[in-house]
Amino acid sequence: MSGSLPVIYLLDLFGVAVFAVSGSLSAGQKRMDLFGVVVVALATALGGGTLRDVILGAHPVFWVADTLYLFVAAGASLVTFVLARFCDFQGRLLKTADAFGLALFTVIGTQKALHLGIAPEVSAIMGVMTGVAGGIIRDMLSGEIPLILRAEIYATASLCGALTLVVLSLLHLPVWMSVIISMLVTLCLRLAALHWRLALPVFPARRERVEP
Amino acid sequence: MSGSLPVIYLLDLFGVAVFAVSGSLSAGQKRMDLFGVVVVALATALGGGTLRDVILGAHPVFWVADTLYLFVAAGASLVTFVLARFCDFQGRLLKTADAFGLALFTVIGTQKALHLGIAPEVSAIMGVMTGVAGGIIRDMLSGEIPLILRAEIYATASLCGALTLVVLSLLHLPVWMSVIISMLVTLCLRLAALHWRLALPVFPARRERVEP
Amino acid sequence: MSGSLPVIYLLDLFGVAVFAVSGSLSAGQKRMDLFGVVVVALATALGGGTLRDVILGAHPVFWVADTLYLFVAAGASLVTFVLARFCDFQGRLLKTADAFGLALFTVIGTQKALHLGIAPEVSAIMGVMTGVAGGIIRDMLSGEIPLILRAEIYATASLCGALTLVVLSLLHLPVWMSVIISMLVTLCLRLAALHWRLALPVFPARRERVEP
Structure with a gap:
C-alpha cells in the first residue's frame, strides 16, 4: 500500500489480522453465527481504510485493488472462531496487538493521504479515521456505544501519531524515519495509557441525573 | 441495471419494494413518524447498492442514475404505512419475499461488479454487501443488533449464491443461465433455513457468563 | 461552497458550528472523553455533507477542499466542552439554532446537487440527507435510536424546504431568492412544530403489545 516500504505492507496485513480478531471476538460475545462473525471481522479490519479511500475518492479501494487484505481478514476471523473454543484472547496480548494495529493503521492512513x-x-x-473507524463500526454492529470514544486515550493516541507524521513530513525527514517515529508515538501513548490507566477528562455532566 | 436482461430490472424493482416494506415495518415498530418510516425504508432498500457503488467508485450511484428506484421504494413505504393499519405483514409472506429480495440483490450486485x-x-x-447491508442499516437505525448477523443462514445464503455466480461466470455460461442458477441457490438455501430452522454454529462463548 | 453567495458560506460555517455543539452535548451525556466528544462533533457537523459528496462522487469532499469547516467544527466542540461546565446549552436556544442549521444544510445540499x-x-x-444524516450519525454513535426519525416534523421540514428549492429552481427564479424562500420554509415549519408540538402521524402499531 505504501509502495516504498515492503515491511509496512507486511505490518499492515498484521494490523488487518489483529483487527479482524478483535471484531470476531466482539461479534462472538453477541452470539452471532459463523458468517455474522466474519462480516463483523471484515468491517472492523477493512472499514477504516475503506472510509478513508471513499472520502478521498482514492479508487480502487485498497482491498479491491489487493485482495490479500480480504483473505487475511477472513482467515484471521475463521481461525479465531475455531480457537476461541480453546483459549482466551481477551487478555493483555490482544490489547497490545490492538495498540500495534492502531499505530500502524494511523500512520499508513496519514501517509497515504x-x-x-x-x-x-x-x-x-x-489517519485517525483509518485507525479508529473500524473499531467504531465493530461496536455499532454489536449494538454498543463505541468503546474507543470512551476508552483510555485511544483516539487521542492515534491523533498524536498522525500529527507527528504530518509535522515530520513537513520537515522532509526520510519517509521510513518519520513513519517509525510516528508509529512509536501512538504505540507508546496507547500502551502507557493501558498500563497506568491514563484517561482524558470526561465531559462535565451537569445533567446526568435527569437523563433516563 | 444489468443492461442485458430487462426481466432482471423488473425483479430488481420488486426487490427494492420488498426491502422498503421490511424497513417500514421495522421503523414502525419503533413508533417513528411517517417521514422517519420513509427514511428507514429508503436506507433499507437502497443502502446495500449505494454502498457497493460508492466502494467501487461506480458513479453515478444506481438510484441517482435511475430515479424509478427512489419512487418505488418511497411508494412501497407509503403503501405499507397505510396498509399496516389493516393487515399483518409480519408473517410467512414477508419472509419469503425478503428471501427473494436477498437472492436478487446478491446476484445483481455480484453481476454488476x-x-x-x-x-x-x-x-x-x-454481492453479499448489496444483499445484506440494507438490512444491517435498517436494524442499526432501529437501535438493534443486526438480526441478519444472527439469523438462520441469511448472509451465508447470500455468500453461496454470489460464489456460485462467480464460478459460473468463470465457466463462461450464458449470463441469464448463471444468474438464474445463482439466484435459486440463495433462494433455496434461505427458504430451507427458514422452513427447517437451520442455523450455522454460533461462536463458542466461553465467557458468556461474565458478560452483562 | 455555493460559489455565488458568500453569505451562504458564512451561514454554512455557522450551521457546522451549531451541529458540532449538538454533537458534543450528545456525546458528553454518554460520558465520552474529550477526544470522543470531538469525534462525535465532527461526525455530526460534517457527516451529512460528506455522505452527499461521496454518493454524488463530488470529490474532493467539501471539508477536504476547504479545511476551515474542520477547524470550525473542532473549535465549536472544544468550546462546548469547556463551557458545558458553566452553562446549560440544552434549552430553547440550541433547538432554535439547530432548526437554523437544518434549514441551511438542506438548502445548501439541494443547491449543490x-x-x-x-x-x-x-x-x-x-438536501434532506445533508440536513438530517449528521444528526442520525450522532445518535447512532451515542447508542440511541435516531431522535430525528421520531421527533416533531424534523426530516419533514427538511423535505419541504428541499422540494421548494427544486420547484423554484425549475421556475428559474434568481438563486438568492429561491435559497432564502426555501430556507424560510424549513425554518418556519420546524420552529412551528417545536412551538406547537406538531407531529406527523405515527406508524399504526397493531403489534406493539407483543414487542419486547
Whole structure:
C-alpha cells in the first residue's frame, strides 16, 4: 500500500489480522453465527481504510485493488472462531496487538493521504479515521456505544501519531524515519495509557441525573 | 441495471419494494413518524447498492442514475404505512419475499461488479454487501443488533449464491443461465433455513457468563 | 461552497458550528472523553455533507477542499466542552439554532446537487440527507435510536424546504431568492412544530403489545 516500504505492507496485513480478531471476538460475545462473525471481522479490519479511500475518492479501494487484505481478514476471523473454543484472547496480548494495529493503521492512513497530496490537517484526520473507524463500526454492529470514544486515550493516541507524521513530513525527514517515529508515538501513548490507566477528562455532566 | 436482461430490472424493482416494506415495518415498530418510516425504508432498500457503488467508485450511484428506484421504494413505504393499519405483514409472506429480495440483490450486485471488471472474490463480497447491508442499516437505525448477523443462514445464503455466480461466470455460461442458477441457490438455501430452522454454529462463548 | 453567495458560506460555517455543539452535548451525556466528544462533533457537523459528496462522487469532499469547516467544527466542540461546565446549552436556544442549521444544510445540499446537474428529485433527497444524516450519525454513535426519525416534523421540514428549492429552481427564479424562500420554509415549519408540538402521524402499531 505504501509502495516504498515492503515491511509496512507486511505490518499492515498484521494490523488487518489483529483487527479482524478483535471484531470476531466482539461479534462472538453477541452470539452471532459463523458468517455474522466474519462480516463483523471484515468491517472492523477493512472499514477504516475503506472510509478513508471513499472520502478521498482514492479508487480502487485498497482491498479491491489487493485482495490479500480480504483473505487475511477472513482467515484471521475463521481461525479465531475455531480457537476461541480453546483459549482466551481477551487478555493483555490482544490489547497490545490492538495498540500495534492502531499505530500502524494511523500512520499508513496519514501517509497515504499525504502521498495523494491532501492537505496536512486533513491527512491527520484521515489517519485517525483509518485507525479508529473500524473499531467504531465493530461496536455499532454489536449494538454498543463505541468503546474507543470512551476508552483510555485511544483516539487521542492515534491523533498524536498522525500529527507527528504530518509535522515530520513537513520537515522532509526520510519517509521510513518519520513513519517509525510516528508509529512509536501512538504505540507508546496507547500502551502507557493501558498500563497506568491514563484517561482524558470526561465531559462535565451537569445533567446526568435527569437523563433516563 | 444489468443492461442485458430487462426481466432482471423488473425483479430488481420488486426487490427494492420488498426491502422498503421490511424497513417500514421495522421503523414502525419503533413508533417513528411517517417521514422517519420513509427514511428507514429508503436506507433499507437502497443502502446495500449505494454502498457497493460508492466502494467501487461506480458513479453515478444506481438510484441517482435511475430515479424509478427512489419512487418505488418511497411508494412501497407509503403503501405499507397505510396498509399496516389493516393487515399483518409480519408473517410467512414477508419472509419469503425478503428471501427473494436477498437472492436478487446478491446476484445483481455480484453481476454488476463482475461486469465492471472487478476481481471475482471482490465481486462476491460486493454481492453479499448489496444483499445484506440494507438490512444491517435498517436494524442499526432501529437501535438493534443486526438480526441478519444472527439469523438462520441469511448472509451465508447470500455468500453461496454470489460464489456460485462467480464460478459460473468463470465457466463462461450464458449470463441469464448463471444468474438464474445463482439466484435459486440463495433462494433455496434461505427458504430451507427458514422452513427447517437451520442455523450455522454460533461462536463458542466461553465467557458468556461474565458478560452483562 | 455555493460559489455565488458568500453569505451562504458564512451561514454554512455557522450551521457546522451549531451541529458540532449538538454533537458534543450528545456525546458528553454518554460520558465520552474529550477526544470522543470531538469525534462525535465532527461526525455530526460534517457527516451529512460528506455522505452527499461521496454518493454524488463530488470529490474532493467539501471539508477536504476547504479545511476551515474542520477547524470550525473542532473549535465549536472544544468550546462546548469547556463551557458545558458553566452553562446549560440544552434549552430553547440550541433547538432554535439547530432548526437554523437544518434549514441551511438542506438548502445548501439541494443547491449543490442541482448545481452538479443532478435530477431534481435526487437533489431534494441529497438536501434532506445533508440536513438530517449528521444528526442520525450522532445518535447512532451515542447508542440511541435516531431522535430525528421520531421527533416533531424534523426530516419533514427538511423535505419541504428541499422540494421548494427544486420547484423554484425549475421556475428559474434568481438563486438568492429561491435559497432564502426555501430556507424560510424549513425554518418556519420546524420552529412551528417545536412551538406547537406538531407531529406527523405515527406508524399504526397493531403489534406493539407483543414487542419486547
